[in-house]
Amino acid sequence: MGREYGKILIVDLTDESHRTMQVPQEVLKKFIGGAGLAAYLYTLYATRDVPPLDPASPFIIMTGPLTGTPVLLSGRHGVAGRSPLTGFWGEASVGGHWGRELRKAGLDGMILLGKARRPVYLAIRDGRFEILDAARLWGKDCFETDSLIKEEQGKGVQVCSIGPAGEKMVRFAGVFTDGSHARAAARCGLGALLGSKNVKAIVVRGDGEVPVIDATSLRESAKELAPALTGKLKGMSAFGTPGLVVPCEALGDLPIRNWSRGKWTEGAQKLSGQEMNEKYLKKQFFCAGCPVGCGRTVGGRIDPALEETGGPEYETLAMLGSNCLIDDLPSVIRLNELVNRLGMDSIETGAVIAFAMELFEKGLIGRKELGGLELQWGDADAAETLIRMVAGREGFGDLLAEGLKVAAEKLGKMAYEYAVQANNMALPAHDPRAYASLALTYSTSDHGPSHTSAFSFWFERSLIFPELGLNSVADRFQSEGKAGMVVKAQNVMNLWENLALCKFTFLGGVQLHDVGRWLKDVTGWELSIRDLIDVGERSFNLKRQLNVGWGMSRKNDTLPLRVVTHRLSDGGAGDHLPPFNIMLADYYEDRGWSEEGIPAEKTLKRLGIYLDGH
Amino acid sequence: MDISIEFIGFPILYDIFPEGPSPYACDGNTVTQLLDQLIAKGDKLVRESLLDPGMGLIDPAIQIMINGKFLEKEKFRKRKLDKGDSVTVVRLLAGG
Numbered sequence: 001m002g003r004e005y006g007k008i009l010i011v012d013l014t015d016e017s018h019r020t021m022q023v024p025q026e027v028l029k030k031f032i033g034g035a036g037l038a039a040y041l042y043t044l045y046a047t048r049d050v051p052p053l054d055p056a057s058p059f060i061i062m063t064g065p066l067t068g069t070p071v072l073l074s075g076r077h078g079v080a081g082r083s084p085l086t087g088f089w090g091e092a093s094v095g096g097h098w099g100r101e102l103r104k105a106g107l108d109g110m111i112l113l114g115k116a117r118r119p120v121y122l123a124i125r126d127g128r129f130e131i132l133d134a135a136r137l138w139g140k141d142c143f144e145t146d147s148l149i150k151e152e153q154g155k156g157v158q159v160c161s162i163g164p165a166g167e168k169m170v171r172f173a174g175v176f177t178d179g180s181h182a183r184a185a186a187r188c189g190l191g192a193l194l195g196s197k198n199v200k201a202i203v204v205r206g207d208g209e210v211p212v213i214d215a216t217s218l219r220e221s222a223k224e225l226a227p228a229l230t231g232k233l234k235g236m237s238a239f240g241t242p243g244l245v246v247p248c249e250a251l252g253d254l255p256i257r258n259w260s261r262g263k264w265t266e267g268a269q270k271l272s273g274q275e276m277n278e279k280y281l282k283k284q285f286f287c288a289g290c291p292v293g294c295g296r297t298v299g300g301r302i303d304p305a306l307e308e309t310g311g312p313e314y315e316t317l318a319m320l321g322s323n324c325l326i327d328d329l330p331s332v333i334r335l336n337e338l339v340n341r342l343g344m345d346s347i348e349t350g351a352v353i354a355f356a357m358e359l360f361e362k363g364l365i366g367r368k369e370l371g372g373l374e375l376q377w378g379d380a381d382a383a384e385t386l387i388r389m390v391a392g393r394e395g396f397g398d399l400l401a402e403g404l405k406v407a408a409e410k411l412g413k414m415a416y417e418y419a420v421q422a423n424n425m426a427l428p429a430h431d432p433r434a435y436a437s438l439a440l441t442y443s444t445s446d447h448g449p450s451h452t453s454a455f456s457f458w459f460e461r462s463l464i465f466p467e468l469g470l471n472s473v474a475d476r477f478q479s480e481g482k483a484g485m486v487v488k489a490q491n492v493m494n495l496w497e498n499l500a501l502c503k504f505t506f507l508g509g510v511q512l513h514d515v516g517r518w519l520k521d522v523t524g525w526e527l528s529i530r531d532l533i534d535v536g537e538r539s540f541n542l543k544r545q546l547n548v549g550w551g552m553s554r555k556n557d558t559l560p561l562r563v564v565t566h567r568l569s570d571g572g573a574g575d576h577l578p579p580f581n582i583m584l585a586d587y588y589e590d591r592g593w594s595e596e597g598i599p600a601e602k603t604l605k606r607l608g609i610y611l612d613g614h
Numbered sequence: 615m616d617i618s619i620e621f622i623g624f625p626i627l628y629d630i631f632p633e634g635p636s637p638y639a640c641d642g643n644t645v646t647q648l649l650d651q652l653i654a655k656g657d658k659l660v661r662e663s664l665l666d667p668g669m670g671l672i673d674p675a676i677q678i679m680i681n682g683k684f685l686e687k688e689k690f691r692k693r694k695l696d697k698g699d700s701v702t703v704v705r706l707l708a709g710g
Contacts (some may be wrong), residue, residue: 231633235623237705243706247675250687251666273706274684461675462663462707464626473626473662508627572674 003211005033005065007108008041009129011122013197014055016131020107029525030608031134033064033108034498035091036079036539038080038187039546043611044112050550052082052090053196055115061102061202062109062501066208068100070218071518072229075100075288083188084196085171085348085403086423088547090188091447093497095287096178096293101158104206116198120159123153125205134200139164141341148177149203161201163343164209165391166191170347170401171424176340181285181295182310186345188425188447189403193225196397214521222518226291236294236504237284241314243273248318249477252573253434253457255323257377258354259420259427259562262571267327267383267529271317271436275329282308292504302330312346313338319350324357324383331380337382342391347352347525350391351426352400352407353383364411371395419562422449431565432578434458435476439564439578440587443557444597446494446543454489455503456482466513467529468492479579483586495536538607541591541599545611554597557584575600615640617648623705624663635700645678645690647703648701663705677704 006023013160019380023206031037045058058082066074077099083090084380086343104106105124112122119134131486145161149429158177166173172173174186175194192396212218218561235243246252249268256264269275280302285295312320315607321332339346359365360375371389375382389397404426405489408419420427425448451457459465460476468488473479492512496503500514512529519525527535544552558579567575592603604610618635621627640648648651648671653664678685679702685693695701 227633228628232625232628234633235704238622239706246677246705250674458707461673462623462625462705476666509625509628519697 003106005211007106009107009110009124011112011129011131012114013112013116013131015197018129024276027551029527030535031539032498032519032535033081033494034062034500035078035093036494036498036535038062038078038091038184039089039110039539039543041111042081042546045113046082050082051086052087052193052395055197056113057082057193057196059112059190059193059197059199060109061101062500063099064498065108065238065522066518067500068103069212069518069522070215070222071289072222072225073287073290073292073505074500075290075509076500076502077102077496078500079175079185079190081193081549083190083192084192085162086425086448088423088550088552089543090172090190091497092185092187094175094177094183094185094192095290095502096181096183097288098158098177098204099500100210101204101440102286103207103210104208106206106208107178107202112194112197112199112203115196115270119198119200121149121201121203123203124201125153125157126205126207138167138199142176142182142343143180144240145201151384153203153205155275157203157205159201159203160192161343162194162199162392163341165342165344166195167200168391168393168401169195170344170391173343174342177230180593181297181311183287184340186346187450188437189345191343192406193264204235211317213524217521218518221514221521225508225510225514229505229510230291232502233292233294233395235509237292239273239277240284240294240296241273242271242276242296242317244311244314244464245317245322246272246274248314249322250570250572251434252571253431254318254402255427255429255431257287257325258323258338258418259431260566262568262573264322267322267325270327271321271329271332275565276311280311280329280333280337285501290502299442302333306334306337308564309333309337310340315429316346316350319347320353323350323354323429325378326380326383327378328380334385335380335384338387342387344391345433348403348426349387349390349578351420352385353422353550354384355394355404355407355418356400357445359411359415362415364415365396369396393492405546415582417561420560420562422560423556427560429562431573433568433576434558434573435481436576436578436583437474437482437489439559439580441490441582442484443559443580443584444486444587445490446540446547452503454486454493455506456486456489458506459485459489463491465506465508468533469582477576479583482583483590486587487590490540491533491536493536494539495532500540534589534607539610541603541607542609544599545604545609548598549611552597554595557597558582590605615643615695617668617695617697617699617701620700620702622702623707624703627663628661630657630659642697643694645680645685645693645695645701648695649676673705675705675707678702679704
């Protein structure tokens with residue numbers, strides 16, 4: 001056993017000073033790590049009135065105590081802060097290899113404060129921290145940045161960086177790792193926050209061991225669980241998330257033509273994981289500590305310039321593919337590569353392109369606004385041009401770079417009707433008309449509409465979780481019992497965020513008692529199943545309370561009207577619409593919140609949440 | 615008729631049908647008849663996994679591979695199964 005978990009590097013970019021802090025044990029037992037601990041640390045380092053892109057707005061990177069240990073699928077980390085996109089709490093987690101490297105370098109997280117006077121990148125290696133000049137990196141895309149830094153610092157370093165979009169503070173810019181494999185912490189626009197601080201990249205290289213108390217026990221546990229886990233996740237290994245395109249279309253879950261259609265069978269076939277496997281798959285991509293390898297590396301007959309690149313995930317195939325009616329897989333692969341290079345969230349990017357395509361179709365914008373661009377549905381070349389305009393904040397792209405709601409309000413007329421968003425953040429590519437629980441998951445999420453914030457639809461299709469009292473698969477269209485189910489799912493997924501553990505472990509059969517055992521082996525903490533669930537609930541409510549401080553209440557717990565009033569009829573969701581209002585009322589009760597969506601005093605007291613100045 | 619069957623993407627069926635093909639005595643001749651048999655005679659978890667309760671039909675997300683090749687949905691009713699066929703029932707619903 002070496003050091004304890006909870007060592008955080010705090011960097012003041014304004015005066016170029018830095019120091020480390022050790023998070024006290026009693027705080028760690030309440031939040032564990034990851035996004036929950038980031039939210040707690042946020043309350044220590046910022047006051048409520050700090051705008052998202054103000055120099056005083058903290059940018060936080062966190063691992064979890066399991067990151068980089070022998071625990072399977074534990075190679076993740078996350079970024080957090082006040083979202084430049086929504087103005088509320090923002091977080092995004094990512095796999096790859098950066099998080100493990102940070103822990104090997106002797107750190108568990110970082111908080112960046114202030115603003116550098118010039119473009120810089122941060123380097124942590126051989127126990128040394130440096131702030132280095134990034135003049136020659138500024139303007140470079142994420143892949144180029146990765147390569148250039150590795151030329152300077154050696155191939156063994158891990159790099160996370162922003163692209164040109166982050167530099168220009170596009171409100172949905174992300175933070176990318178693993179070079180051309182492009183693992184993206186992209187939701188909530190935290191790449192813009194990093195860009196606002198003039199930080200291009202953070203580079204780490206560590207030669208140390210990740211501290212654990214009982215490595216033998218951890219390895220035994222990994223050995224015991226690995227066969228069932230890889231067996232249950234065999235589909236993910238074989239097809240990756242692209243394998244979802246066809247089944248999601250069949251269920252009416254795939255967004256098509258800016259969420260206006262329910263059926264697109266031929267198009268879905270063309271974008272399928274099977275098609276990708278047969279024609280373009282070069283190899284699987286494995287995150288640190290993962291035997292599954294759901295990531296895709298593609299190449300071949302796409303574009304002469306594209307030898308090998310990270311393949312699009314399901315979300316990207318849906319948002320840049322079906323949602324824009326682009327059914328040519330090589331084109332979507334190419335657009336995905338472009339978006340990754342530029343450093344933007346492919347969900348949000350696909351959403352603004354589809355929005356603009358619908359505005360063009362309906363005559364709300366024309367070639368004049370688009371600088372001569374003919375923006376027709378399904379036109380990948382036009383989409384590419386507009387993506388470049390967004391990343392460069394050129395012309396109409398500058399407006400889209402502010403997010404769907406802001407753009408729609410500025411455009412006026414009927415534009416708002418076609419902006420499929422909540423609090424300025426696009427809905428990800430699963431439809432609340434196909435899974436009723438998603439209506440609650442999106443509207444009440446602690447960091448904007450995010451399918452991964454609860455993965456509630458798993459419990460309506462393929463998963464039970466007896467430790468949470470979820471003993472049978474729920475009917476996907478029914479409202480009864482969904483509020484309680486979503487509360488449980490949000491709490492447990494918050495726990496997973498704090499652990500920085502891949503959520504596919506749920507599908508691999510990992511249970512709370514496994515997590516309890518791992519935490520004991522790593523940290524020595526003895527946390528019961530109840531304690532673990534409380535950690536998730538506490539984190540969720542802490543973030544809600546931060547959001548309440550920023551003006552969030554029931555008025556923000558909304559969904560775009562298109563997904564609550566427009567029947568798809570022709571697809572796998574039939575005529576179903578999510579019974580949103582009934583579920584929301586139940587949800588507030590189950591959460592212990594007021595009818596206005598504010599956590600009650602006794603709820604906060606029970607969870608030990610006290611916020612001053614927020 | 616003796617065939618083999620494998621489920622991919624059904625974590626809750628793993629204890630009943632572990633990884634890899636399991637021998638199965640199929641009463642019918644077609645893919646649809648095989649699915650009907652699994653629903654009628656299978657465990658509660660098998661039924662829950664194969665049916666879409668909201669629609670009361672076989673889950674539209676289910677895909678079938680026969681001897682390693684995907685079968686188009688419209689052929690489920692007609693495709694004859696032969697002795698020794700390897701049927702893979704695939705349902706991918708993770709998301710990310």
